[in-house]
Amino acid sequence: MIMIKLNRIDGLFSRLREGNKKALMPYLMAGYPDIETSLKLLLAVAEAGADLVEFGIPYSDPLADGPTIQKAANSALRNNVNTDTVFDLVKRARQRTEIPIVAMTYYNTIYRYGLEECAKNAAEAGVDGVIAPDLPPEEAEPWREAAQKYGLATVMLAAPTSTDGRLKKVSEVSQGFVYCVSLTGVTGARTNLPTNLTDFIKRVRKVTDKPLAVGFGISRSEQARQVSEVADGVIIGSALVSLIAEAGDNCIKAAEKYISDVKSAMDS
Amino acid sequence: MQVKLPDERGHFGEFGGKFVPETLMTALEELEKAYAKYKDDEDFKAELALYHKEYIGRPTLLYFAERLTKHYGHAKIYLKREDLCHGGAHKINNTIGQALLAKRMGKQRIIAETGAGQHGVASATAAALFGFECQVYMGEEDTNRQSLNVFRMNLLGTEVVPVTSGTKTLKDAMNEAIRDWVTNVETTYYMIGSVAGPHPYPMMVRDFQSVIGLETKAQIHEFEGRDPDVIIACVGGGSNAMGIFYPFIGTGTRLIGVEPAGLGLETGQHGAPLTKGHKGILHGSLSYLLQDDYGQILPAHSISAGLDYPGVGPEHSYLKENELAKYDSVTDDEALAAFQLLSRTEGILPALESAHAVAYLEKLMPDLSKDDIVVINLSGRGDKDVQVAASALGVQI
Numbered sequence: 001m002i003m004i005k006l007n008r009i010d011g012l013f014s015r016l017r018e019g020n021k022k023a024l025m026p027y028l029m030a031g032y033p034d035i036e037t038s039l040k041l042l043l044a045v046a047e048a049g050a051d052l053v054e055f056g057i058p059y060s061d062p063l064a065d066g067p068t069i070q071k072a073a074n075s076a077l078r079n080n081v082n083t084d085t086v087f088d089l090v091k092r093a094r095q096r097t098e099i100p101i102v103a104m105t106y107y108n109t110i111y112r113y114g115l116e117e118c119a120k121n122a123a124e125a126g127v128d129g130v131i132a133p134d135l136p137p138e139e140a141e142p143w144r145e146a147a148q149k150y151g152l153a154t155v156m157l158a159a160p161t162s163t164d165g166r167l168k169k170v171s172e173v174s175q176g177f178v179y180c181v182s183l184t185g186v187t188g189a190r191t192n193l194p195t196n197l198t199d200f201i202k203r204v205r206k207v208t209d210k211p212l213a214v215g216f217g218i219s220r221s222e223q224a225r226q227v228s229e230v231a232d233g234v235i236i237g238s239a240l241v242s243l244i245a246e247a248g249d250n251c252i253k254a255a256e257k258y259i260s261d262v263k264s265a266m267d268s
Numbered sequence: 269m270q271v272k273l274p275d276e277r278g279h280f281g282e283f284g285g286k287f288v289p290e291t292l293m294t295a296l297e298e299l300e301k302a303y304a305k306y307k308d309d310e311d312f313k314a315e316l317a318l319y320h321k322e323y324i325g326r327p328t329l330l331y332f333a334e335r336l337t338k339h340y341g342h343a344k345i346y347l348k349r350e351d352l353c354h355g356g357a358h359k360i361n362n363t364i365g366q367a368l369l370a371k372r373m374g375k376q377r378i379i380a381e382t383g384a385g386q387h388g389v390a391s392a393t394a395a396a397l398f399g400f401e402c403q404v405y406m407g408e409e410d411t412n413r414q415s416l417n418v419f420r421m422n423l424l425g426t427e428v429v430p431v432t433s434g435t436k437t438l439k440d441a442m443n444e445a446i447r448d449w450v451t452n453v454e455t456t457y458y459m460i461g462s463v464a465g466p467h468p469y470p471m472m473v474r475d476f477q478s479v480i481g482l483e484t485k486a487q488i489h490e491f492e493g494r495d496p497d498v499i500i501a502c503v504g505g506g507s508n509a510m511g512i513f514y515p516f517i518g519t520g521t522r523l524i525g526v527e528p529a530g531l532g533l534e535t536g537q538h539g540a541p542l543t544k545g546h547k548g549i550l551h552g553s554l555s556y557l558l559q560d561d562y563g564q565i566l567p568a569h570s571i572s573a574g575l576d577y578p579g580v581g582p583e584h585s586y587l588k589e590n591e592l593a594k595y596d597s598v599t600d601d602e603a604l605a606a607f608q609l610l611s612r613t614e615g616i617l618p619a620l621e622s623a624h625a626v627a628y629l630e631k632l633m634p635d636l637s638k639d640d641i642v643v644i645n646l647s648g649r650g651d652k653d654v655q656v657a658a659s660a661l662g663v664q665i
Contacts, residue, residue, distance in 0.1 A: 061434065061440075061550065061565050063289070074434070077564060082561075082564075083563075107287055107549050108548045108549040108550065108565075109563040109564075111548055111549055112548050112563030113563065133289045133290075134287045134549070134552070136286060136288065136289075136290055157290040158290060159291035161290075161453060162290055162291075162293065162294060181289075181290065184451060184452075186447045186451065
């Protein structure tokens, strides 16, 4: 067993556990709405109460994402954002913040970059972990090996359709936390939380002690509060991204307010 | 025969695999189990054989193309007439097989992706035949280019969903079909049309299409008493090529897959990942892809919408890597010339896809002698392409 150095993600969850708090984990698309603003957004949400930031590396064919994040990815790609641009943004963010940053992308961007090279450059930039929704545990070994060498966590996803056996496999392999996909579907805000969410989280709890973060479909403060009652972290992606799209020039203020509102709802 | 591939994880050497969101993993495992259970099941095989014979019209002819042979004056040329399958292309071999499986799995709804519309029509046909609800995802650009096929699918009772994301072509249709499957996985069967996608699709589609190669083997033995020297097939995703190659892999017959070089390999406007691409992951498996240095998928181009795909089935990448098959390419113009040549010499309008395989004769023939035997997989008929061909030839119709 290779030793994983305690990175910012593990630090975060053990601190929160001690204080009986839950993590607010917003998703931002790197390079959206433009390169500089995405850096400002990252710093702003960190300041406003976010506990961890998922920073998306745009990909041309994001098959687990709904329209909101697809559009943001296309727009970032049109801004000529690539994997190195994202690492550079993280490097700059690291001069100002110690918030855990998890890069979220699809496996082809990692594979094409070169596993070892990607892990090395990500870690050097200050990335703490990586989520690739199209990389299940069965195919993850080569990447995990490279990632571990540089102290990067590889976060795995659990789904409501996963059998108990698969939940066990996913949880064993996942590092930092387990990303629990709340629903069978793609990313995107939904009006209601799935009714079987609590049962699903219970099923995952049964097979692991690792922190559980829930994402997909969460948009409102009240939903975040409900989720935080059963999970260790709440992931908000599309809702934040569409708020940024709608707010235009005021997106930083709007994102700050949104994050601080959700955070207070979760802490109340 | 070669070592039996894929391995139990769905890998063909380093290619293939299952790169999909966790939400789909259980469904893929179920599909694998169901396929393993039924593929050797006597009832299943008998039912499939019945539909082959009574519905698709199999065995399709292996036709000696005498005038085309004379035209070149080298090897004897045979055409495997998949264009005579019900619906006009080999695609139905796969959709009937998968529909029989979906029925046994208790699914009520089928989804599929389509580029030119051939697989969409074949899926719609199978859905009508077995009473499934069916939705086909098709890039918006393709729905315009192939409006006749959209109408055909509608006639067959299928809803065509135009896809407006990304490049609005086949790859985006496949993304959208996968998104639908992620959402409706419990009730829906995803009918992939090529030897692409996550395991077990590349294996399963190959198996359903390998009837082409098995028949070819028996028929050429009847005519010539031996295996052919060369087999040529066009390669987009690669299902017709895989189907005819499969029984001949490692037997000494030269297998040649022809990719679309579009406007020319040097222009970047082509669909030739095996010739010009790099290894990567798209739509659930590792294979050669058209992509940039950061792994962003590049749009493909071909005059033939059915070959207009930036990826290729993983087993083709394996065959290439291990030199078990050879891959080359021909341009839009060369395909168009072959389209006319076959029409004039044999009275057979090939699909523009299949015309790529015919066009390769220009490159191949000088190296062959009169005793050699060549089989071309004529994967589909060209009626669907007359408008595209007319416009490319500057003819107003």
